[in-house]
Amino acid sequence: MDSIFAIQGKDYVIIACDGSVGFSILKIKDLEDKITVLDDNKVLGVSGEGADRNNFSEFIHKNLNLIKYRTGNALGMNETANFIRYQYAQAIRSRSGPHNCNSILGGVDKDGTPSLFWLDYLGALQKITRGAQGYAGYFLLGLLDNQYKKDLNLEEGIEIIKKCIHEMQTRFLISQSKFIVKIVTKDEIKQILL
Amino acid sequence: MSGIFEYNGGSIVGMKGKNCIALACDRRFGQQMQTITMNFQKVFKMQDNILLALGGLATDIQTFHALMEYKLNLYNLKENRKMKPSTFANLVASSLYERRFSPFFVSPIVAGLEEGKPVLATYDSIGCTSDLDNFQVGGTASDQQNINFILPSIYGACESFFKPDLSPEELEEVLAQALVSGCDRDAASGWGGLVYVMTEKNITIKFLKTKQT
Numbered sequence: 001m002d003s004i005f006a007i008q009g010k011d012y013v014i015i016a017c018d019g020s021v022g023f024s025i026l027k028i029k030d031l032e033d034k035i036t037v038l039d040d041n042k043v044l045g046v047s048g049e050g051a052d053r054n055n056f057s058e059f060i061h062k063n064l065n066l067i068k069y070r071t072g073n074a075l076g077m078n079e080t081a082n083f084i085r086y087q088y089a090q091a092i093r094s095r096s097g098p099h100n101c102n103s104i105l106g107g108v109d110k111d112g113t114p115s116l117f118w119l120d121y122l123g124a125l126q127k128i129t130r131g132a133q134g135y136a137g138y139f140l141l142g143l144l145d146n147q148y149k150k151d152l153n154l155e156e157g158i159e160i161i162k163k164c165i166h167e168m169q170t171r172f173l174i175s176q177s178k179f180i181v182k183i184v185t186k187d188e189i190k191q192i193l194l
Numbered sequence: 195m196s197g198i199f200e201y202n203g204g205s206i207v208g209m210k211g212k213n214c215i216a217l218a219c220d221r222r223f224g225q226q227m228q229t230i231t232m233n234f235q236k237v238f239k240m241q242d243n244i245l246l247a248l249g250g251l252a253t254d255i256q257t258f259h260a261l262m263e264y265k266l267n268l269y270n271l272k273e274n275r276k277m278k279p280s281t282f283a284n285l286v287a288s289s290l291y292e293r294r295f296s297p298f299f300v301s302p303i304v305a306g307l308e309e310g311k312p313v314l315a316t317y318d319s320i321g322c323t324s325d326l327d328n329f330q331v332g333g334t335a336s337d338q339q340n341i342n343f344i345l346p347s348i349y350g351a352c353e354s355f356f357k358p359d360l361s362p363e364e365l366e367e368v369l370a371q372a373l374v375s376g377c378d379r380d381a382a383s384g385w386g387g388l389v390y391v392m393t394e395k396n397i398t399i400k401f402l403k404t405k406q407t
Contacts, residue, residue, distance in 0.1 A: 089253050128230075128231055131230065138228070
């Protein structure tokens with residue numbers, strides 16, 4: 001039920017998630033942050049059942065930290081994406097089974113190049129410029145394809161995300177009143193509520 | 195669309211020519227009916243004279259490719275020489291059989307040139323090698339898995355366009371036509387195509403336009 005969608009601009013990436021947490025017919029929470037900050041320049045939006053989502057994002061976050069402490073430097077975007085893919089791919093044939101969650105990884109490398117990666121629970125990895133996980137895809141991929149162009153500036157990117165949120169709120173059966181949006185640039189990660 | 199091989203979609207095809215060999219693939223990566231990206235890599239250059247094409251489940255395409263890179267690199271380091279295409283073809287088969295009871299859901303095609311002669315091999319997901327035909331197909335536009343349907347398949351297109359001993363230019367054209375015809379009729383394949391033609395001298399890559407659906 002989680003909606004995670006993202007877009008890449010000229011020098012930034014934006015990942016947005018809905019805030020609702022449901023339990024059968026009940027909405028427990030409407031402002032749950034499903035985008036974990038992995039580093040000062042990368043974020044991971046995870047979609048799936050609550051426990052799997054929390055568990056997996058924490059697992060990735062802590063393991064990336066471990067690599068940072070052991071080797072002395074943090075991984076770049078491509079390496080992080082492949083690391084996460086490896087964890088997913090290893091898990092599917094393991095005793096404990098697959099990680100039942102899908103992710104979108106977004107961030108900006110030290111040299112200023114933004115990148116966005118789509119990963120599914122089986123371990124398929126794709127570098128994307130715009131994308132969505134979950135039901136959001138059915139509503140938003142067409143819209144994102146239509147609105148996207150190369151080298152979007154930040155205002156244009158946020159406008160597109162606003163259009164996406166409006167689309168979800170209009171047409172998706174499950175009401176998603178609040179969306180958490182994280183904007184990652186070379187220097188900072190900003191969070192806004194839309 | 196059921197079945198783990200059809201989950202992500204995609205088609206690949208290989209064809210032998212006169213002292214050249216070609217591999218073609220589509221570019222779609224989807225989740226059943228939904229298309230996620232239109233630039234998913236399915237053909238990998240393992241060595242100057244070896245190409246590996248993989249169809250099937252996307253995660254296993256990426257994992258199996260990484261595994262083959264690893265084994266090939268280790269071979270290069272240990273033996274201090276390049277691997278022959280026929281050896282690589284054998285390596286793919288044994289690597290698949292290593293996972294006999296928990297297989298990789300991939301349909302590989304290996305294409306190579308060994309002393310000028312083309313090597314083309316295709317496998318099922320557990321390593322049964324088929325290397326006698328002049329062309330091989332894999333993925334959803336072939337009729338391997340969908341036995342219930344009379345499938346619009348690349349097989350038909352290949353059979354009608356193929357001639358023995360084609361030159362590299364002719365081979366590229368024939369394979370392009372076969373891939374495009376096959377993919378245009380298959381909902382799970384398409385969104386562009388790539389044809390890799392390997393000769394003694396080089397590998398050329400041509401991008402094809404298919405029906406954008």
